[in-house]
Amino acid sequence: MRHDRRKPSRPDHSRPARRKEGPKTPPKVDPARQAAFDVLRAVSERDAYANLVLPDLLRERRISGRDAALATELTYGTCRARGLLDEIIAACSDRGLSSVDGAVLDVLRLGAYQLLRTRVPEHAAVTSSVDLARSAAGSYVTGFVNAMLRRISEKDERRWLDELAPSPEKDRIGNIALRTAHPRWIARAFAEALGTSGDELTAALEADDARPDVHLVARPGAISADELAAITGGDVAPYSPYGVRLPPGSGDLAESEPMREGLAAVQDEGSQLCARALTTVPLDGPDERWLDLCAGPGGKAALLGALASIQGATVDAVEQAEHRAKLVEHAVTDLPVTVHVADGRDPGLEAGYDRVLVDAPCTGLGALRRRPEARWRRQPSDVSDLTKLQAELLTSALGLARVGGVVAYVVCSPHLAETDGVVREVARRSGAELLDAREQFPDMPDVGDAPFVQLWPHRHGTDAMFCALLRKTR
Numbered sequence: 001m002r003h004d005r006r007k008p009s010r011p012d013h014s015r016p017a018r019r020k021e022g023p024k025t026p027p028k029v030d031p032a033r034q035a036a037f038d039v040l041r042a043v044s045e046r047d048a049y050a051n052l053v054l055p056d057l058l059r060e061r062r063i064s065g066r067d068a069a070l071a072t073e074l075t076y077g078t079c080r081a082r083g084l085l086d087e088i089i090a091a092c093s094d095r096g097l098s099s100v101d102g103a104v105l106d107v108l109r110l111g112a113y114q115l116l117r118t119r120v121p122e123h124a125a126v127t128s129s130v131d132l133a134r135s136a137a138g139s140y141v142t143g144f145v146n147a148m149l150r151r152i153s154e155k156d157e158r159r160w161l162d163e164l165a166p167s168p169e170k171d172r173i174g175n176i177a178l179r180t181a182h183p184r185w186i187a188r189a190f191a192e193a194l195g196t197s198g199d200e201l202t203a204a205l206e207a208d209d210a211r212p213d214v215h216l217v218a219r220p221g222a223i224s225a226d227e228l229a230a231i232t233g234g235d236v237a238p239y240s241p242y243g244v245r246l247p248p249g250s251g252d253l254a255e256s257e258p259m260r261e262g263l264a265a266v267q268d269e270g271s272q273l274c275a276r277a278l279t280t281v282p283l284d285g286p287d288e289r290w291l292d293l294c295a296g297p298g299g300k301a302a303l304l305g306a307l308a309s310i311q312g313a314t315v316d317a318v319e320q321a322e323h324r325a326k327l328v329e330h331a332v333t334d335l336p337v338t339v340h341v342a343d344g345r346d347p348g349l350e351a352g353y354d355r356v357l358v359d360a361p362c363t364g365l366g367a368l369r370r371r372p373e374a375r376w377r378r379q380p381s382d383v384s385d386l387t388k389l390q391a392e393l394l395t396s397a398l399g400l401a402r403v404g405g406v407v408a409y410v411v412c413s414p415h416l417a418e419t420d421g422v423v424r425e426v427a428r429r430s431g432a433e434l435l436d437a438r439e440q441f442p443d444m445p446d447v448g449d450a451p452f453v454q455l456w457p458h459r460h461g462t463d464a465m466f467c468a469l470l471r472k473t474r
């Protein structure tokens with residue numbers, strides 16, 4: 001294809017250019033880019049999760065090998081960089097993005113991602129995007145897409161960032177947010193939790209783009225971490241006594257024997273450590289009745305169930321959503337766990353629990369590396385609704401615990417409103433004692449300031465889990 005090196009004029013998509021003469025049969029879009037585009041549409045149109053839709057789609061269409069790898073890179077990469085790509089696309093357009101057709105915008109995002117963040121040659125990125133636009137929206141948009149992508153390709157990512165990012169002197173967090181392709185409010189929440197907007201903020205945000213290791217949990221009493229590591233070819237995890245780590249994208253683990261037999265499951269090491277922390281706090285008096293107040297889909301309930309079985313305790317697992325309660329049932333087969341479909345704020349269970357876990361619904365800002373599109377879907381306004389629910393669930397947990405009993409409050413988020421804010425407010429109102437959670441994470445460095453524990457992907461290789469431990473005093 002001939003490269004037109006003249007500076008393209010600013011595309012006018014109010015009057016889309018019509019092709020003078022198009023081929024009778026439009027060129028076929030290659031399977032990798034078609035798959036990536038279809039997942040982007042599902043994410044944009046019906047709030048789908050890219051990491052759930054893509055594997056099914058690749059399987060259905062029998063896309064494998066290099067095509068599957070390209071589809072995965074383009075889909076996840078475009079989802080992660082979406083806000084940054086949109087700023088660049090908007091800078092090339094004479095109107096706001098809202099006037100661009102949704103399918104055309106997704107074509108532009110995919111094309112811009114290839115131009116700015118991959119080694120795909122410019123002509124291949126542009127031609128394939130034009131083909132995709134023709135097949136998705138019709139021939140009349142091809143001129144617009146072609147002109148937009150030519151304009152985007154005039155600069156590399158660094159030059160676009162130099163042009164578009166706020167100056168670091170005036171707005172350091174805004175500058176880092178755009179450079180790491182995160183919304184500013186999330187970068188600010190991370191900065192507040194880390195206590196810095198220096199280099200560690202960049203490291204924390206960049207960790208969201210790294211493909212995470214696969215973490216397995218070896219069910220206590222059923223298989224050891226050493227055995228599981230030997231069977232799966234993984235490494236024993238550095239912190240959790242039940243953990244095994246495998247390289248990113250390790251095979252189809254669901255088919256491996258320990259998983260099929262329920263001896264092991266996929267579970268982030270940070271989640272394992274938070275569930276375990278609840279069980280290691282010293283307790284005076286009985287230690288027989290445990291409660292998991294937000295149990296679906298059952299990862300922590302299964303670990304608690306296995307530990308309860310060893311210690312002679314039983315677990316009640318509460319989950320509000322019926323379909324998620326079914327997942328808990330499946331996860332706790334053969335364990336001393338009873339599942340209840342109920343609202344954790346008033347589950348109708350008899351109070352007096354010795355240990356209670358509140359693994360509360362949260363923004364999930366601590367697991368952005370696992371959800372490519374999540375950073376652009378979450379809104380700052382989500383936080384206040386969630387903190388209200390979190391405080392209600394923690395209050396209910398303390399109501400259900402016995403005096404002297406312990407409650408673990410866990411969220412997969414470092415946002416201070418969801419962590420420190422919720423816990424201190426509920427502790428103040430209820431008179432609960434804040435325990436030093438760090439004592440239940442022995443030999444783990446840099447877990448934050450007492451009395452809480454905040455884990456981080458860039459420090460610990462875990463999700464950014466938060467854990468507080470409270471003792472009921474009255």
Ligand SMILES: C[S@@+](CC[C@H](N)C(=O)[O-])C[C@H]1O[C@@H](n2cnc3c(N)ncnc32)[C@H](O)[C@@H]1O
Pocket residue numbers: 271293294295296297298299300301318319320321324342343344345359360361362
């Ligand atoms: C962070 S997830 C829990 C993850 C789970 N502990 C695990 O390790 O697999 C929060 C769960 O709380 C449930 N939930 C939301 N509101 C609830 C409520 N009012 N009562 C009980 N469960 C609730 C959600 O449906 C979701 O399954």
